[in-house]
Amino acid sequence: MRITIPTLLLDKNKCLSNIRRMVEKADRNKIQLRPHFKTHQSAQVGEWFRDLGVEAITVSSVQMARYFANHGWKDIMVAFPANVLEMDVINELASRVKLHLIAVNLETVEALEEGLSHPVKIWIKADTGYRRTGILPHNHVDLDRLIEFFENCKMLRFEGFLAHDGHTYKQSDTAAIQTIHNTSVYLLQLLKNRYKSRFPHIQLSIGDTPSCSILENLSGVDEIRPGNFVFYDITQQRIGSCSYDDVAVCMACPVVAKHPRRNEIIIYGGSVHFSKDVLMLENGNANYGVGVELTNSGWSSPVEGLELVSLSQEHGIVRASREQFEKYHIGDLMFFLPVHSCLTADLMKGYMTLEGERLEHLSGVPMNEMKVY
């Protein structure tokens, strides 16, 4: 493979191992894995899941649902508060796949029930601690109102309660993640118990990569929806969800300038490639990627003395040790594990496997190819 511009490399073997590990964990726990496809957004990567028996998926937008529906997926959850402005596309999707939507407000479910022409599964988003969105488990007024509404719906089929423990992303302590997870399962069980006489088959769904990666026992729910684990990244490594060796994507960036007086290397690779997502190091420095080296079989473990300290639109600044500085020349490639693989993949709009195969990402798919089939 000949790389001339910033390119997102994908190590298929690492990716397959990551997928397999999660599939096996779900099997051991006797729960469904409904992986979140917002991280890879790739029809081809989706096939690797299908090959391992995955049939139900999660996405974060109606557009993403349509993309994967067009690629043969039949059981799709849009794990984002239903956007009632997209009723037409929702109806088109509901006509051909088992579509799951989530809601937080009565106004939303009223508009859905009114606007839908095909049945969809509806989940209540519970806020079990993240405080982004969802209904608090003790907010019985709002919960009762929704449940009551669902009892008389023609189009909305109440399926269960769903939570996302995004606050695990701020932890780096396994015990803290265990406590967050246990709290969520406990609260979801309370919700199930409260409403099981009216809806006997209530499902419970959770799904953040840290909990699903770190914890062995995931019982107490019916379904997990992790997403980032397909690639992982250095944020997940720091949390403890993975080792550096599990990170399955890596940016390749050309060296375009060298500054010997300050041991800084300028790469072609900036915020329009990596994203502006940043890890703050203990020494107060910003970190936009962890330097590795290309090997015969992929890339190495992190290399000492290569810090990606700054990004502007197209430039990255690498602060190097003298030894590392001397290794790289104008026109060489440098390699960095990304801080946040979801955002980097979205910006890069595609992948190149180590075998040189190009894989697509939804963000690189022309909109006119996204029309209704």
Added chain:
Amino acid sequence: MRITIPTLLLDKNKCLSNIRRMVEKADRNKIQLRPHFKTHQSAQVGEWFRDLGVEAITVSSVQMARYFANHGWKDIMVAFPANVLEMDVINELASRVKLHLIAVNLETVEALEEGLSHPVKIWIKADTGYRRTGILPHNHVDLDRLIEFFENCKMLRFEGFLAHDGHTYKQSDTAAIQTIHNTSVYLLQLLKNRYKSRFPHIQLSIGDTPSCSILENLSGVDEIRPGNFVFYDITQQRIGSCSYDDVAVCMACPVVAKHPRRNEIIIYGGSVHFSKDVLMLENGNANYGVGVELTNSGWSSPVEGLELVSLSQEHGIVRASREQFEKYHIGDLMFFLPVHSCLTADLMKGYMTLEGERLEHLSGVPMNEMKVY
């Protein structure tokens, strides 16, 4: 116009005023305006510049140069250290447009001279204070070596010195910006004087939006290359480059959930739409956009009581005053001026004018349409 998903609105009148103001300022200063097109990356917005007499442009990648060359631009500077890995595309471009490249290292210019099959203009990037890349003006050893090399080049035609005062972005004091600008002009003049006996027609080029917007007198250089001014954003407002009323782009985002207990509204609009670029407020809060309201003729000045305080991949969290909270309902649109219009436009991959016209952005143009013409 009917908006159902996050959409980047473009106020053509504001944009035209911004362009006209800069064209007139360049004329008054008797210098060339070579606007940086990396902010809009749009063929159609490019035409608005052309209508006002602009013929020479700046871009930040070879791919962007090709896009605008395909749209009839004939004088293009790639204001990014030349990436010698892209020699084939550089040669293709050099065969059909007046191409300007920039260099920092001898290795780069040696590789260019060796690999080029058509002449290109070459500029030395001087570091006049930003410390991203460029040669320090007192680094006579490296400068002399480059100049000497250029004296014997067949393909590289030395054009002059170029600087980018990116450190003005960290200022909010006109006097500081004036000092930065004066320093750059002074240093570039020193460089010109040092080498004018060997190259009598040395050109000087600068270009950051704060200096070019705020300062009236831009004499002492031959050319300015501001880019962001075409749209501006709230970062530039804070610097003092523009007023809120000059900001020509605005995100429209559907309301998907409401949390009355904490007066927070969840919008469909996250880091894959706005970018993760953030302004830190004096109270320590993060700010990802400034709330405005739609009016008959566009959008209003900033509205009190609407803070976009957090972004995840697709969600934005708006902290609202009670009054603002009550105004918005599920399925309404909310409107935010972006922190950094360049990154937002890159992610949004296109624009909708207030008249409902769709304008393209290079990042939404399929790669197969980008082949050599």
